[in-house]
Amino acid sequence: MSKVKYYYDSETLSYKKIERKKRRTFKFILLFLLASVLFSFLLVFIAGHYIESPKEKALKRELANLEFQYELLNKKMSQAETVLANIEERDNTIYRLYFEANPIPEEQRKAGFGGVNRYKKLEGFDNSELIINSNKRIDKLLKRIVVQSKSLDEIAVLAEEKEKLLTSIPAIQPVNNKDLTRMASGYGMRSDPFTKQRKMHWGMDFTAPRGTPVYASGDGVVVRADSNSSGYGKHIRIDHGYGYVSLYAHLYKYNVQKNQKVKRGDLIGFVGSTGRSEAPHLHYEIFKDDQRINPINFYYGSLTPEEFSKLLERASLENQSLD
Template sequence: MKQQYKYNPETLSYEKVNVSFGRRLFRIVLVSAPSILLGLLLALVFTRRIDSPKEKELKVMVDKQERELKRLHKEMLLANEVLDVVEERDENLYRSVLYADEFPVEMRRMGTGGSDKYSYLKGMPSDSLLLLTSTSMDRLQRRLNAQSLSFRELLKLVKNKETMITCIPSIQPVRNTDLKKPISGYGWRIDPIYKTRQMHTGMDFTAPKGTEVYATGDGVVELVENKAWGYGKSIVINHGFGYKTRYAHLSAIGVSEGQKVKRGFLIGLIGSTGRSTGPHLHYEVVKNGKKVNPIAYYHSDLTPSQYEELLKSSNKSSKALD
């Protein structure tokens, strides 16, 4: 820095100006500050806009992982769509053919963990996409596990199908040639004694006293009753696979408890015992403890036209016979 002088009017001469070190340093900083600030700003801009080779490599990897996650998520959506078709066939085809119960809905929706299961994903690159893919994967796994259980159950039924086919009720308990109208079907009917509307839990086949009654499927005679009221003389056959049948108001019984019977085996004769207004057979089908409409269990000995005629006849009658 150049030597500075100042004029002294008292001595009429120029005198040297002595500047302290601190003052000199302050002047240097003051002069250099704009350059330093500009340099810092330029460094900040360049470091933010220009990635290092390592940062570029990491960015490429993250982008690649994100594309792969999107591809996996798309494939899982497709797999879930295919599984929708499999589940639909399971319920409406396979289980229908094998007379299997509906697979429990709660089994198909089995849980896989708490709400904090995916907390470790927060803060990761593409964490929202990771969360979406992880939940989709869990859902797919849950549905596949449930479908595996369902198929395992159906496989057991397939292995027992030959036995099951002979056991499940599938014929009329009375020959068509022996039947006389009216036939009272399953559903709400007028009670013949109390004249009130009540649920009729079976099907009434009208035929002359002494008409032969046949077992509708293979099974074991579980119960033989002889009551003055109610079902009167009746038989209950356990067919296994959740099925039972009852034959009521008989005039005679030809089997005993514990006896094994085959489909078409003569088990008794039509009568009007118990709570009955005339000779007929009251026939019930019980599936898994619930009385169901017997009309669905005559497919082995009726033609389509005969079945339609039976259906019309049972629906026309508004009165039960017991």
């Protein structure tokens, strides 16, 4: 029951009842309802933007976990692509070259998929572009692996016919480097130790004390064992046949002589610092058809894939050479 209000009339000296006008009452009710609606709207807006429900929190955690897993997947794919690219390069520049097989063109290795849209079923989602790009990347990686696998099958057949070639190609490190700590400088642009200028370093430098044994990296014939080449000091050159020659420079002394036949792993000399050398080390080069090539690709006979990756990382550093 609503309360009745009165006012005091000073003229009649009596209390009179206050009569509320219906129009004023309607305005008051309308204003109250409008204020309630606005308050409710603000409450819903604030709750929707600033207050998370348990379900929303769970979905956010799941989304963050998916983003983290996607980032890990991307890193793993990048690592796989790097390793595969290294294998492909060795396949084209070493294995296929050894067995006189034509290199596989880059466009063939990395070709996409033509024709029907293979990813149509993945369209229409919030993250369709992300999902489609990931699937394309994985599919291309798998195709490259298939191409490389077929290439290695072909190489395996050729290898059976060319066992002599495999024993002749320089395939081991020329000094004992079990822990891979003797790799001082690799093939490529390096700082010259004497002029401090960047110039091409045509081989690999292995640090070792004077007198450390040096071994033949493949079967062949010693064609030089002298100090008549400028800068190399006492050095040995072995002709392995098939266009391959290995060079061992800055030696302390020889253990072979010209025209001597050697086998892979034979002791041929000892580390020194003769010629243009800053400190005792072995400078090692590989020639193919009179052209210098990177020796890093010729250690498949003595290193595991993990060891090769570690050596590759050391050899790629642009540091100072020792000669």
